Amino acid sequence: MSLADRRHFSEPDGVVPTLRPLTAYLAERAGSTRPAFTHLDHASDRDGFRHTVTWAELARRVRAVAAEITRTTTPGQRVAVLAPQDLGYVTAFLGALHAGTIAVPLFAPEVSQHGGRLVNALADCAPEVWLTTEPAFDSVRALAEQQPVPMPKSILAVDRVDLAAGEGFSAPEVDLDAPAYLQYTSGSTRDPAGAVITHRAVVTNTWQGGSAYGVDDTWTCAGWIPFFHDMGLVQLLCLPVFSGAHSVFMTPFDFIMRPVRWLRQMSEHPNVFTAAPNFAFDYTARKVKEADRAGLDLANANVVINGSEPVRPDTIARFLAEFGPYGFRAEAHRPSYGLAEATVFVTNTRDEGPTITGFDRAALGADRGVTVPAGSPGAVDLVAAGRPHGQLVRIVHPRHRTLCAEDEVGEIWVHGPNVADGYWQQPERSAETFGATIEDPDADTPATGWLRTGDLGLCHDGLLYVTGRMKDLIIIDGKNHYPQDIEATVQDAHPAIRRDHVAAFAVSSPGQGEGAAVVAEYRRQADPTQVDEEEIVRAVRRAVSAEHDVRLRGVILVRPGGVPRTSSGKIARAATRRRYWDDQQRVDQQRDDQRRDDRGRRER
Structure with missing residues (x-):
């Protein structure tokens, strides 16, 4: 397979037929x-x-x-x-x-x-x-x-x-x-x-x-x-x-x-096609008790899409371990990728089920996908999001707007009749998002009419791997860090931290340049009055430093429900930063200004 073929995900299969409203x-x-x-x-x-x-x-x-x-x-x-x-x-x-x-x-x-x-x-x-x-x-x-x-x-x-x-x-x-x-x-x-x-x-x-x-x-x-x-x-x-x-x-x-209700849908109906974000699989595996599993037959679940947020390898393994004994088949779990601007479906995993590949963390930070054994030290294990069907997907250098090579990280661009016409009455934003042009495209790639997704990813062995959001990327000393990668480390750093309720984001400090901070929720079972907050913060700082070589500028612990989410259930990192970091910075700045004013009055 040529390089051109590989960077195109082997070209989209399926020719769109004549359709009606x-x-x-x-x-x-x-x-x-x-x-x-x-x-x-x-x-x-x-x-x-x-x-x-x-x-x-x-x-x-x-x-x-x-x-x-x-x-x-x-x-x-x-x-x-x-x-x-x-x-x-x-x-x-x-x-x-x-x-x-x-x-x-x-x-x-x-x-x-x-x-x-x-x-x-x-x-x-x-x-x-x-x-x-x-x-x-x-x-x-x-x-x-x-x-x-x-x-x-x-x-x-x-x-x-x-x-x-x-x-x-x-x-x-x-x-x-x-x-x-x-x-x-x-x-x-x-x-x-x-x-x-x-x-x-x-x-x-x-x-x-x-x-x-x-x-x-x-x-x-x-x-x-x-x-x-x-x-x-x-x-x-x-x-x-x-x-x-x-x-x-x-x-x-x-x-x-009662998440068992979702499993009963799969069990009680034929040839089930269902979908959920990654958190729902963890939530179901954690919350459904043994007593509620009696009578489940999940062999009816033909396709179970995992999408809308980063798909985690440990989630896939945990769900299969919990519900494989009840008939759930590994290949039924279908990690996929999509977005509203493309109606929804963009790429999907087929009958082979999940594909998990280890990539070197340092190389990903330099926008290169270098494969290493999954689970090895220094590896970031990514779940493939599949390939397109009846539409085009390309990985494009976000600044130069040229096609990226195989295993090179760039922005995910989409082209097809399923792409939205633009944003309602927002011509400038529409042109920025939906009217992108690829410079010097090859013969199989249209030059114009591309949707810029704002998501970063790479193509490896004909499959799409989503690495993160451009707007969320944390860049420290020229090295890229993906927030979801740091969040996964934080939630495993101490048992009092609530899983999937952590937000990592970039922050700037005068004279220090860009750094990173995190906001994490306590587990619901943890009593904030009984836990040692300093111990938790130390554990988080140690884990992030050891795993990512990043010294966190701040670690903020909040009660359950304190980390905001979007309407689709994703962690709202920008909103979290505004609520807990930016507001605190303003308060600190006002306090410092007041102290200076008070000192000046005393000196006069």
Whole structure:
């Protein structure tokens, strides 16, 4: 294999077929009495009461909601979905698409702590219609009346809509290149931005993900990822409509309360396709007791995506050790990579399952991927994120914008019909992110139209390895340090530190240049009044110095829940730095200034 072939991940397999708008696939099943979506309602029944809608029933509900939407607004206008995660959300989202409007998948005010993100998104795109359900109607109306958001023309509870409203309704013809919905990003460092996902992008990406994993109408798309998140929306809502698979879902809260419920989804349904961030695998392995595992048969889990945050080798090993005895197959675990700006799916692991490779830590710090035995001293063990399907992925030097060679770290760039058109009404930011050009490309690489992901990675043996985020990279004395690498060392440094609740970030001090600091949560079982904080700090400093040759500028310990996360569950490093480091620096500076002023007055 030539160098050019290897740096292209062996080229993307799969040619994108001719596709139609998503709701056209729903219309095909309008006469089917097979189950389409099932909401497992654990609020009314501990074991999950099943609310199921057939394809025929869903098609009728969607027509009725689309007809009601067109009474208030016109095609091309924004329509927000502010519903709880239930069947009403499915109807609302598809109804907005069927009406030819631009859906804005958000969430009901009472089901999330990310109220600021909700307000910012609504203010940004000013939807004319808000869709919700009867249980959430009052809180949604209060949001309109009490928050600084544009007042909608109508707030519609989709479960109140008379099904007769859809009789005779003729949906507007939809252009595949018109916007289908706005996918708002988590906004961990900047105000949320709405990625404009066209009808072509969403249906292409559902085909890419579905065909790469082999999903068809005999499968079950199961899980709990929120519908307002790109992975939940496509995996649990759009892909079932496209493929005809049965979607069985619950709320994220129901998963957190009893993670065994996720395992039971895998056990009780055929040919399961599910997805979750890395933390969910650790959480499930740690929280599900032996008594709750009786009767599990996880052989039904065909594909279990691990994505949305760095995938850790020890997580893969732990999950297999815990649930392999219950039928979970090693090759079912599929580390993958994606982002909202590419709709969601970019690269995925295939039937071979996880591939773990050791890379020399010092070489990675110099942007080179030098392989060493996994688990050896000085090794960073990385999990491959697979390869693309029906789209192009390249590793590009972020400054020179030239193609990187095999095993050279650079920025991950994406090109394909699944890429968003840009950010809603943000032309400059859109041009920066979606309009990138590769200098001196080869014959197999388009020069223009590239999505800059902001993620760093390398290609090794035809597989993508994600090494970190450009904006999070810590550079000390010219050497690169990845925050997630330091965070893993910190959480293992002392038993009182809570796993997966550590944030490492770059800091600057006058006269000292750039350094690093960490904020870590205590374990929930640890009593802050009984632990020796100085001992913990010393242990953290020693571990980071020994493993990374980094002297931390600060170690801050906080109570459980103190390290902020984005709406998708990722550690919000920039927000953590602002909350604990920048604020403290300002307080310290004000105190020093006051001391100087006091000293000056005394001297006078």
